[in-house]
Structures are given as C-alpha cells and as structure tokens.
Amino acid sequence: MPLAIALILLVVGTLVFHFLSPWTFTPLASNWSQIDDTIDITFVVCGIVFVAVNLFMAYAVVKYRAKEGSKAAYDPENKKLETILTIVTAVGVAAMLTPGLFVWGEFVDVPDDAMEIEAIGQQWHWTYRLPGKDGQFGNVDSLRMTNDNPFGMDPDDPLGQDDVLVYNPEVHLPVNVPVKVNLRSKDVLHDFAVAQFRVKMDLVPGMETYLWFEPTVTGSYEVLCEELCGIAHHTMRGAVVVDEQADFDAWLASNPTYAETQVASSGNAALGAAQYAVCAACHGQQGEGLQALNAPKIAGQSPWYLKRQIQNYKAGMRGVHENDIFGKQMAPMAATLVNDAAIDNVIAHIATFPDNPSPATVDGDVANGQRLYNTCAYCHGKDGAGIQAINAPRMAGMTDWYLVNQLKNFRAGVRGQHPQDFYGKQMGFMGRTIHSDELINDLVAYINTL
C-alpha cells in the first residue's frame, strides 16, 4: 500500500514539478520555434504514457495485492491486446518522429541567403572570422597556425585578405538575418552552443561542420562549449551579441581585416621610451617592479599579455572594482597611452629591459604548492613561462607578492568579473578553486621555485 501511494504521489509530484518548475527552456531568441513545438508534442505524448502506465500500475498494486485467500488469474497472453498496444505505440512514436524529421530537414538545409561566419574553437576560447567584403573565406590550414598567425591564414590567398579576424570570444550578429556558422577547431573537439538559439554542433579538428539559425531578439547570449575539451572546458565561454544592422556594421568595421593585421606595426622601442617615463615612476626604470608602490615587475612579461591588460584598463574592464585599490591606480595611467600604437611602442621598450627574476618574498609549503600547481600547469605551462595560445601569461620569475594579490582578487571576484573580460573570467574560475590565503602562499612559493 505505501508503494501504491508513493507511485501515485510520484506521478502527481512529477506533473506538479513539471508545470511549476522555474527551471525550463530559456526564452527562444532564434527562428527555431519548430524545435520547441516538437518538444511540446513529445511532452504531451510521453506525459500521457508516463501517467497512464504508472497510475495503472499503482491501481493494480492496490487492487491485486495479496490478501487472505486471494489467487492470481492465469493469463499467458492476449494477442488482441498486444496487437492493439503495438499499434497505439507505433502511432505515438510516429507522431513524435514525423515532425522531428521535418524540422531536422530544415536544420540540415541552410537557406541560400544566409550570411556566413566562422567560429573557431581552441583550448579554451573562441575566435571568429567573417568573410569580409567579397563574401568569401580565404584558405586556412592548421599546419600554418602560429602565435603570429593564429587563424592559420594563407598569406598568398587573395580571398583571405579582406577576411575580418575577431580574436575575441565575443562576436556580433545582425538581428533577423539567417546566419550559417561554419565551425572549425584548432585542437580538440568543442561544441558551439547557445541555449537561447536551441541549436548546437560539435567542432571537429580536421574538418568543418556547420549550423544555422536566425537570431530574432537583440541582446547578448552566452556561447558555451558543450563537448568536453580538457581541464578548462567549463571556462570556455563566449558571447554572441545580436545587434541592429547599423550597430553590427559599426562593430564589423572596428575589427581588423587579415591584410590590416599583416601591416600592423610591431612597436617602436625608442618612441616608447618617452612614454615609459610615466610607468617608470612605479614600475621602475628597468620594469623590475616596486612592492612599496604595489607595482609588479613587467620586464620579461609576454608583450601580448601586457598589451591586453593595458587595453583592459583603458576599456574599463579592469581596475574598476571598488575593492581593486591598486588596479584603480593603474587605470588612469593606462589611459595616458592614447592609442594602440602608443601601447605597442611602450611594450617594445619594455621588451628591451633585462629580465632578472624577482626576489622571493612569499613563504609557503612548496610541496603543497606543487600539488596545487598541477591545475595551473595546463595553461601556464609546467615551467610557468605562460602559453600565448591559451592566453596564459608568464608567472615564473615575476613578482610573487603580485601573484598573491591577483589570486586573491580573482578569488574574491575583484578581478575577472567584467562580462567582456573573458580571459579574466577564466582565471576567476580557476582562482576560486584555491580556497584560502595560506594555499595561495603555498602555490606562489612553488612558483618561485620554477
């Protein structure tokens, strides 16, 4: 008897949960309402079967439970009943399958007027490529990929010259325009998924896959990697911003074409020396850092990382949190570098500094730190030298007290919380896995030994 009651309560509870649950599909933001319709049909058919079978079973358990003197019937089979049930089941299955196949047919078949973009996955971030004015993509090849040519572009392919390269996990799309997203992976499997668009597809290295949708609601949507791609899988986020056409055009124009990235200056160290005077006040004449002024060592730090951080400061993505006291000091300093050329020049100047390891100032349990560093090594390298392709800066030989501060900032959400600071957010995820200041000291003490 308790079992029958439990079965009935579970059926009722399931229905109540289903109808009252605040956890359900996100509001649709694409053309794929047909997918939602197919789901609704399936819910109805399956719901009826679920309720019918289990209530019938509960009823049977009550009605035919063993009592004094009761006896079971003898009933080997009933062909008529079984045939009817087979037919009814087949009809139910067909009712679910048929719309499913039709909608799949539409998913497979991309509309002719769809604009094309390319989403590229790699451990553990997204980049994008748009075909440029000619509407055609240039050749790419995995074997050509380097830090200077992260897209593996073919320099001799005329079609590729006007390709717009978006080295950023955020991409913009115009609203109400069907878009075919070609998917490529540089390393392992990934999966391009946006919950609000309903569709997703794996990225497979060595081949190109695709999906298509038509965004129908403007706004920003999170891109998630949904195919396990390694230790930082859960940090592989991006964004699709759906804009009105004019906003989209403006955004598109703000991104460089391949040809433009080829002619970009590498920075002039001599010009940068003058600009550096502002920096030297805190970071030191040789970029060696000064703990008293909370200025970290910058000599020997990877140029791409310095550039991104200066840009982040300038864009208000870093140094804006109320508890980020030192970051707030840096932000106006970064603003003195008026444009990218100025940034490049300063960084070129910094690159000329001698790189002497900073003295160790942090005490901790090195063995424990080594254990913790296992996770860090995936991105920052076993030697702590940083890996540009993973957007992980150098840590070994840099100012250790600064690492401690930043780890605390990441953990506390002081840094890496800005919605557009995708790389900072990744480190935030990782920073939060170290739960105490003591462990941070252990970790940094180990990094000091690298």
Add this chain to the structure above:
Amino acid sequence: MAYVSIADRDHEVEHHDPQTFISKYVWSQDHKVIAIQYGALAIFIGLVGMLLSSMFRLQLGFPDTFQFINPENYLQFVSTHGMIMVIYLLTALFLGGFGNYLIPLQLGSRDMVFPFMNMLSVWVYALSVLILIASFFVPGGATGAGWTLYPPQAISQGTPGVDMGIILMLLSLAVFIVAFTMGGLNYVTTVLQARCRGMTLMRMPLSIWGIFMATILGLLAFPALLVSAIMMLLDRLIGTSFFMPAMMAAGEVTDHNGGSPVLFQHLFWFFGHPEVYIVALPAFGIVSDLLSVHARKNIFGYRMMVWAIIAIGGLSFIVWAHHMYVSGMNPYFGFFFATTTLIIAVPTALKVYNWVLTLWQGNIHLRVPMLFAIAFIFTFTHGGLTGLFLGNVTIDLPLSDTYFVVAHFHMVMGVSPVLVVFGAIYHWYPKMTGRMYNETLGKWHFWLTFLGAYSLYLPMHYIGFLGVPRRYFAMGNTDFMPDSAITLNSAMTISALIIAASQLIFLYNIIVSLKKGEPSGGNPWKATSLEWLTPDTPPKHGNWGHDLPVVHRWAYDYSVPGAPDDFTPQTVPADVVPVGRDHGVDS
C-alpha cells in the same frame, strides 16, 4: 548423432569436488563461487564509483567549497565513475555475476561448459579492475577524458591523465574485454548445449533470455571498443594518426595528420549503444522473473517478451549514431538513426506493458524484491520516455550534452538496472546463502534508494532544459541560469549523498544476515524455476546431487487453474499436475 552435453554426464557427479580453502573459494571452478567473486568485485568497484560520484556531486552542489576537488580531479572522478558504472559494475555484475549464477542453475546444468575458462575470466576481470585502480596512482593520475574517451582530447595536452592514466584505462578495457569474451563464450555455449532434458529454449526463464541475448550483443559489440582502444593506444604511444588530425596541443602544432575523431566515435558508439542493452536486457529478463514470482502469476505475453528481447538486441546495432547527432558526422545520417531509434521504442514499450499486465489480476506480495521490481518499471518508464526526446534528432539539438542527457541515461541505465540488481540480490540471497535477509532493513534500503534516486534525477532533467552543460566543473555567473538552479543543485547533491549512505544499510544487511539471518529453506518464494529446486541450499558443487532435473513445463506455471498450489515447479510432470489451459490462441 554426437550427443555431447555435459548435462548428461550424470556419472561425473563426484568428479572434482574441491577440498582446500584455496581451491574452494579462490581458484574455484564452481560457477556459483565465480558468480559471487564476480559480484563481490563488481560491487566493490561500484562502491568506489559511487564514492567518486559523491565527491564530484559535492562540487556541483556546493561549488568552490571543498578544497579536495579541483578541475583536474573533478574530470578524473567523472570519467572513472562513468567507466566503472557502465562496464566494471553493471556489465560484470549482470553477466559475470548473475549470468554465472543463474545460467547453470536455471537451466539444470551442473556447471558452465568450460569451468576452467570461467575461472580465468573472473581473475582476468580482477586484473582489469586492478589496472583501473592503479591508474589513479600513476604520475598525472587517471584519465579525465570522460568515459567516452573521445580523441583528440583523450590523448592530447590539456586533459588530465594524458601521460599514463589514459594508457592504463585503455589497457584495462582491453583486459576486461578478454575476460568478458572468455565468460561470454561460456554463457553462450552453456545456454545452447548444456540445458537439462525438457528445457527447450522457450521454456527458459526470461532472465536467461536476457542474459543470453546480452552476451551475444557483448561478444559482437565489445570488439568495437577493443579496436578503437588499440588504435588510440597506438596514436598515443607511437604517434600514428588513426584518430588524430593535424592539430595544436598547448600552442604547438603536433606531428599528427589526417586522423578522424569522428571515426573513433563511430567505433565507440558501435560498441556503446549495444552496451546499453548489454546492461538493460539482463535487467529486463530478471525483473520479469521477479514480477512473476512475487505476483504469483505467469509473465504476461512470454513469447512477445522473448521476441522483444531478440528484436531489441538486433535493432541495437543500427541505432548507434543517435549519440552523434551533433558530432559533425554527415547530418543526413540523422534521418536514418532517428527513425531506427524511435522504432526500438516499440518493442521496449511492449515489455513495459507486459510487466504491468503481469501485475494485473495478480496476487501481489510486496516483498523487498518486488518493491525493487515495481520501482524499476516506474524509473524505466520515465527513463525510456526521455529517451524519445533525445532519440528524436531535432530535440537532441537543444538537449544534447546537457544535464538532460545525464539525467536520462542515469534514470534508464543507472537507476533502473541498479534497482533490478538490488531486487535480484534480495531475491536470490536465500538461495546463495541459505538465509533470509532482514526485511525491515531491506525496505529502508529500498525507500531511501528509490525516492533518493528519483529526487536526484527528476530535477536534473530540468537543469538540462535550462541548457546547463554536462561535465562542467562550475557554472559561474551566467545569464540564463537563475540562482535558484544553484539551490536545486545543492538539493540534488544532498539526495545523492543520502542514496550513497543508504547503500551502507544494504551492505550491513547482506553481511550480517550471512550469519544472523533466519534459515530460508530451499524455496522461500515458492517459485517454479529450477534454481529453487536444488537438493541443497546453497547448492553444492555440481548443483543437482545425483540426478539432473527433467523439465516438463515452462517456468511460469503460477496459479494454474486446478493445480493444488499456486505454483507448479518446472519438474512436475504434466500427468501429475496439468499444465495451464490452452488459452484458445491459434498458433
């Protein structure tokens, strides 16, 4: 006519009765001892798998609270948990454990046809378990590639365990497959060749049908896993490019070129989907028997049940790519595989109907095994129906790789078969040990496990509707996931911990009852099938004493009109107790 059935070798009754402890309990060739060895080892490693799940559930329910779980070992726990549960627990327990125990006993044979190979099988299985466990203790730890071990990530930088863990994992799988093949050859041959007199195929209990078909599936499907494991091992060890394309690893271009990751997925799921049925079919069979015995009624539609098992087994080989709708394979395959997948729902649904109809007009005794069997129907219906969402290629687009998938397969091939495992253990415990378990503890175990599992997995589907991806160490702040989902996750973790803890009740019960349980007698459930008719309980080596049983009827003669009892054992001749009336069915 060469008539060589070991079942007929009555004169060999006394042949090799083991004397020493070692030959009786360690290097035993007795199928019952081997079954218990298989079962105990599977349950042990299953408990390890459960412990792993508790640990990563802690992270999911209470993110960033426990220092001992980080992204690295999170993935290692998730991967090993999956592999353990699917292969080392369920496959080994159903086929190595119940297959070994039930096939000779329910078919009236003295033992498996090849007892020595049977013994080798269990020890090779033990070796595979050992290698699996060892992978946690090598430099770099166990693999964190997910139980599906997809290349390239399984063997490239960025995934935990790429140094040694993955190698040991693949090695362990290969060894397991060897063990399974040795066992499988035994099960198939014994079912075909060593049935006692009168035991026609259509008189076999459905447990045997399920195990038999699952074994055939396993023998034909495990090679796919072996082939893919060998090729991946070569990619990892000597740098071939079977599955490895031109790609980067940690920012450097690798030496691989041209390999096809999708090829691995085809091979893996060519094994992986039949594997679902390797676990499910024995559960289907066993639950049919439990329902029939405890409802005191013949299983409804026995022939339909047999054919459904055969049909499901056959169809299970042509649905594999429904795991790959969004894998980047040719999207036109989606039409074919969605259709075959939904077709397989028909025989499966018929089995559910027949179980429920077996209860109808029964005389239902709600003992512990029956509770588990009925709960199985409930969870299996739920899990089967959610399979119709995922099998339908269109609906797979939003739901693939989300928690909906996790919830679905846990409900259908985690919770459901495990409920059958528990039901079956309680059901045959008196035969295995000669003692009865503690009914009250059994019921506590049932309620905590059943309600705990449902309260864990039902909400998980809804997290999946929301779009939360599986295999995420943490979600962080996202736009589409409300804060209440975090609370829900915490609640699910508490359910998981309750389930895990309640398994201690089970362990306590079966261990303490070994000594303290009431003596059960040989046939406490008043069942008809042969295993309950052994001269000794627990059965001795050789099972049947001097004379092998002779079968005169099917295994489901319960409540036959005109019979003196509500059960008529299979060995009772038709002229002593009449068989059931011909139901007026033309054949």
Add this chain to the structure above:
Amino acid sequence: MYITLVFLGVIMATIIWWLLRQTFNTQPWVSEAADSTVSGPSIDTSSKSVALTTFLAVATSVFALFISAYTIRMDEPDWRPLAEPALLWANTVVLILASVVYHWTRNAAVNGVQHRIRPGLTIAGALTVLFLLGQLVAWRQLLAAGYYADANVANAFFYLLTAVHGLHMLGGLWVWFSSTIKVWTGADSDSVRLSIELCTVYWHFLLLVWIVLFGMLLST
C-alpha cells in the same frame, strides 16, 4: 561502417533467424509443444565447436571493424598507399599450404590414420611458423624502406592488421602446440581428433581473413 554492418547484419540475421525458428509456433505454457524426452543441446555438435564458432564470430567482428576503420580512414586526403613487399605473395602461399596440410591431417585423424598425424601436424605448424617469420621479414623490409607507422596511417594500418592477424595465428599455434606434444608423446588419434578438427577450421578461417586483408591491402 557499412562493411561491419554487413558482417554483423549477416551474423545477427543468422542468430535471429535461428532463434525465431526455435521459438516461433510454440506455446510454452502448453506441455505438448515440447516433449520432455527431447533434450539439451540445441545444436548437434560438441560444445567446443559451438564455442569455436562463437569465437570466430567475435574475431570476424574484430576484423570487420578494422576493415571498416580502414576504408573510412582511407578517404582522408593524407592517405599515401604503401608498396606491399612481394614477399607477402610467398607468405600467402605458405599459409595456404599450412591450411591444406592441416586439413589433410584432420582427415587422417577423423579416419584414424595414425601414422599421418605426426608428420601432418608438424608440417602444418612449421609452415605456420614460417608464415609468421615471413610476415616479420616483410615488416623489416618495409621499415628498411622507410615506411614507418607514424609517417602515414596507411603504413600504420598495414602493421596493425598484420599484427592482429599474426596474434590470432599465435593463439592457434598455442593449441597446435599442445596437441602436437600429445601426439609426439604417444597419444592416440581419438584424444586429439577434436582439437585437430577445430584447429583446421580455425586455420581456414585465418587463411580466409588473410586473403581478405591481403586483397584489401593490395587493392588500395
């Protein structure tokens, strides 16, 4: 995967056909449908040969899957076929001879022609060992010519397929070894007859597999 599907389709179809034939038209709850004096084994042969047949189905599955993988992988643009050494033709002839001699020995064992068993078994085994050595030499020739396994996947497949086939052959030799020892230590034909019969089937099977593999390697 089509090849695997065809292979497995045939196997599954056979199983299902056989099972349905056994199970159709019976009403198990009716006693007359099966007389209790009929019995036990479903297939009128020894258990060992049932086990061997089952194992051959498993091995077929393994090879079919390798062949499927081969044909799928072959379509990738990086595939560079290798020049199979001519020695493989000689090896094939040796393996055919081994199979023939095994069959001859089997006939002797079945008919109780005692004196033909010892030389037959010994020659069959020697030919098989010769085949395996020949395969090793072919490997060395390929390696010497620079066809490394990690250089191109076509090479890797060649080594892999020949190795898997060779391992199956070695497994057969293990059984061959035990019956040969028995024969040379004076056992009569009855005690080894079954083993020789089954080995013959196995040798034929592996010959067939080799011919399929060799044909595939040559034609691609």
